[in-house]
Amino acid sequence: MTVGIVGYGAYVPKYRIKTEDIAKVWGEDAERITQGLGILEKSVPDMDEDAATLAVEAAKIAVKRGDIDPQDIDAVFVGSESHPYAVKPTATIVAEALGATPHMTAADLEFACKAGTVAIQIGMALVNSNMAKYALAVGTDTSQGRPGDALEYSAGAGAGAFIIGNKNIVAEINGTYSFTTDTPDFWRRPGKDYPSHGGRFTGEPAYFKHVSSGAKGMMERMNTTVEDYDFFVFHQPNAKFPIKLAKDMGIPKEKVLPGLMTPLIGNTYSGATMVGLANVLDKASPGSRILVASFGSGAGSDAFDIKVTDKIEDIREKGAKVQTFVDNKKYISYGEYVKHRRKLKM
């Protein structure tokens, strides 16, 4: 059975803070950091936004594009590392907001930045096994960076949503492959505001090992090579890692750039690969082939081999494109940023 994406959507909040404005506060060299991370500015959620509200807005666009009756959504899975509640699922809030309840299943997922792509895999399995007519997979985050830490420059906010089904498919998912190990590159203990990470350890043994293994494993399974794909969407904790990975794998930069949103919105964590894929779907012509490889610290990579169908042209204009969210921005100062992100002790 063919299974794939029936509708898709993304949402990025409108506030931005520039790398240079963060650097100024911490007495760091703005130029050096901007160059080093490849991030000019990152998105900042409004005071009344969180991972749930972002997820709802992205999901609504997906439903509109998919032109489906929300009551036909039989499963909702939301992946995040900034769920609003530690206990009480974001997925039910999303399901209720869409009008998908009550004859359905739902749950939240956590696997650092790849919780959303795991949701896609689960959705595929439910549709393939006829357990669900449509399954909604969302990756959403409003993650925080510790003030003064490197991650403060990159931790952005965003969400991507995909409705998986087997009818009216706009992007077929030909296959999926995952590479998973227990690798302690980045973590957060319960009750703590900010995560901890292994510094340089997050590079080669974590991101690069898993994403390259994910991508290679996918191509092996599909019997393809780099040349078979028009676009590559990699997880993007900064702008440098995916570019370096592409170089190492012999992938031309032009195939990676359309899926690389981090320079202007930061790393949207569970939203990152999803928003990158949504941006590609906004632009890719029918027949395009996309290789997606996410990364979640802890660690793992989910890869997907996706083929865009001609039905994509019918649905694209039905909802706001990623570029609209990227362009609709308002800059804030570090003080406003700190207030927005409630880093102030009240």
Added chain:
Amino acid sequence: MVEGIASIWRNIPQRYRLEGNYCENCGTAYFPPRVVCVKCRRQGKLKTKIFCGKGKIETYTKVYTAPTGLELEVPYYLAIINLSEGPSILGQLVETDSEKIKIGSNVEFIFRKMREDGEEGLIQYGYKFKIV
């Protein structure tokens, strides 16, 4: 705490999905939903209706002094919005550029946090409006 758990839960269809009702007898649409049709009273027949979330600003104000619980959000804009199906509702605007906010501006429903009961209590989500 502004509302108890049960009253928060009862209002979810209204706050999350703009679920109101309309009278089959006289056609009047209501948001929030009415228990009794104002015009027909006992002769009225009320049926569920989901509002599309589009409307126009009838009047607005910028709030500088917040009620308890919204101190971090000031200043914010409130507006009375005339929904396209007929009834009007009060809601917060997520736009903060004063030039964009006018009587007659078109708005659309956006899902946001409305209230939070401290750090341990429930988060109350619901409708706000963005200028389109």
Added chain:
Amino acid sequence: MKKVSIIGAGMTKFGERWDKSLKELVVEAGIKALVDSNLSGNEIEAVYGGTMAAGRLVGQEHVGALLADAMGLNPLPSIRVEAACASGGMALREAYMAIASGYHDVVVVGGVEKMTDVSTGDATIALAGAGDVEWEYFSGATFPAVYALLAKKHMAEFGTTEEQMAQVAVKNHENGSKNEYAQYQNKITLEQVMKSKPIAEPLKILDCSPITDGAAALVLASSDIARKYSDTPIEISGVGMASDTLPLHDRASLIELNATKVAAEKAYRQAGVTPKEINFAEVHDCFTIAELLAVEDLGFFPKGKGGPATQEGETALNSKISINTSGGLKACGHPVGATGVKQAVEATWQLRGEGKGRQVDNAEIGLTHNVGGSGATAIVHIMKRVN
């Protein structure tokens, strides 16, 4: 229906009365009214009391019982009514009806609010109960914000200006400076109002009535026995009350308070007078815009002309019509449940010629106007001197 007269009136000083409890305030006002009426007290048949939020503000319900007990009036029936900021006016109307119907001959009616035992934040939450808590307050609309929405609409429709609204506050402080009972006895300038702290655009803090403690009381008697007790009985010649939707957004019109119009029309009809014959009025200026709406909706000025009329001084003491000679809610203060009764106390004094430095010349017929919330309740009383 029988005719009803006011034979006694009294009030406490309004303000932040840290030293007085709710009980002490209401007893003080009650005693003043009784002394003023020349009653021994044994003639009283029932107690009517208005207070909006004793539950949230002092944690006390069962206020009817509290009033009778505190005033030493057990075992008389004691009725507490509530209509948010119109609780006092509602109590007065209930007392009026008790006598007009012939059920009682003499009753005492009081209004009281004790607002400063809680924080300003908690008082604000209590006041928000005057509007729709689920669909207005929950969305972030404080009480000033609701009136600000009315103000913005009025400005857009009629060109009403912030200066015209500010003039209401200036005039009311001018009047209040002559009222020994007023919370604020200082005069203020237009510039001071315009520069004061923004609360909800276009309303600034000096456009808003304050948080106040206070009580007011009246003794009512059937007119056929009033002369037994008072040489200057003041007749309540017309009463009107009306309701409207609780939340502002459900109103048919945002440029008027229909409840005021309906209530006023009933009162005028019963009293057999038109707005032109009213010499003075105590109107509900919870916010400056509310006074502009009031003078229009009560028929003193055409719709939309409240602002210019105020600016031209046509509502000042002894101008075209004297509005809020007590200082209004703005300068005299607004102990919520007391206001409706205080308005009638002021009207009584004016009609008796006891205007104390703010006397309306040739005061023959007066009007009081008390509103609940953003106009969900409105109560109008018309009083006249009987010769």
